[in-house]
Amino acid sequence: DAGVTQSPTHLIKTRGQQVTLRCSPKSGHDTVSWYQQALGQGPQFIFQYYEEEERQRGNFPDRFSGHQFPNYSSELNVNALLLGDSALYLCASSLAGSTDTQYFGPGTRLTVL
Amino acid sequence: GDSVTQMEGPVTLSEEAFLTINCTYTATGYPSLFWYVQYPGEGLQLLLKATKADDKGSNKGFEATYRKETTSFHLEKGSVQVSDSAVYFCALFSGTYKYIFGTGTRLKVLA
Numbered sequence: 356d357a358g359v360t361q362s363p364t365h366l367i368k369t370r371g372q373q374v375t376l377r378c379s380p381k382s383g384h385d386t387v388s389w390y391q392q393a394l395g396q397g398p399q400f401i402f403q404y405y406e407e408e409e410r411q412r413g414n415f416p417d418r419f420s421g422h423q424f425p426n427y428s429s430e431l432n433v434n435a436l437l438l439g440d441s442a443l444y445l446c447a448s449s450l451a452g453s454t455d456t457q458y459f460g461p462g463t464r465l466t467v468l
Numbered sequence: 469g470d471s472v473t474q475m476e477g478p479v480t481l482s483e484e485a486f487l488t489i490n491c492t493y494t495a496t497g498y499p500s501l502f503w504y505v506q507y508p509g510e511g512l513q514l515l516l517k518a519t520k521a522d523d524k525g526s527n528k529g530f531e532a533t534y535r536k537e538t539t540s541f542h543l544e545k546g547s548v549q550v551s552d553s554a555v556y557f558c559a560l561f562s563g564t565y566k567y568i569f570g571t572g573t574r575l576k577v578l579a
Contacts, residue, residue, distance in 0.1 A: 456517075462510075
């Protein structure tokens with residue numbers, strides 16, 4: 356049973372560019388959440404997707420957007436990258452009725468130069 | 469708003485020493501509480517959880533008890549191993565959708 360997978364593992368971008376990160380949820384899960392983990396900090400909630408809709412959003416600007424596909428996989432898009440966007444981006448999947456039990460992927464390390 | 473405060477690290481212990489990592493929370497209602505562990509270069513792994521007051525979560529020798537009166541969820545282990553070296557995150561589940569994490573405590577266990 357595959358767990359949560361994310362791609363790519365690492366990514367280097369320059370300021371002003373755009374980036375897309377991808378996540379495949381654990382088998383059977385229908386809900387995907389995204390978190391940003393800055394160096395030395397705990398993860399911060401970005402948003403959650405269910406039934407291809409954004410269900411809730413954390414305190415992040417509109418430069419951060421997402422999408423969920425019919426197969427429940429998800430993308431996180433960040434536009435106009437800033438140096439401060441450098442972080443580990445974590446995807447977590449869950450079942451809609453049990454969102455307090457989220458399984459995390461290994462993350463994508465984004466470096467903005 | 470909801471928040472989690474955990475002791476700053478790093479915590480350095482000798483193998484077989486007793487471990488305590490303090491965690492307190494502020495929340496409306498009675499959230500579920502969690503400890504997650506992050507090994508170098510990896511994502512988060514659920515270590516244990518407790519869903520109501522006085523519940524004790526346990527896993528791999530780690531324990532934590534949900535204390536409503538002191539709003540605490542301290543992590544303990546009787547005898548740590550080198551392989552326990554990692555960053556530990558305390559978290560609460562806020563509302564219906566998201567975790568609120570503490571800043572993490574790095575544990576280093578020396579042989």
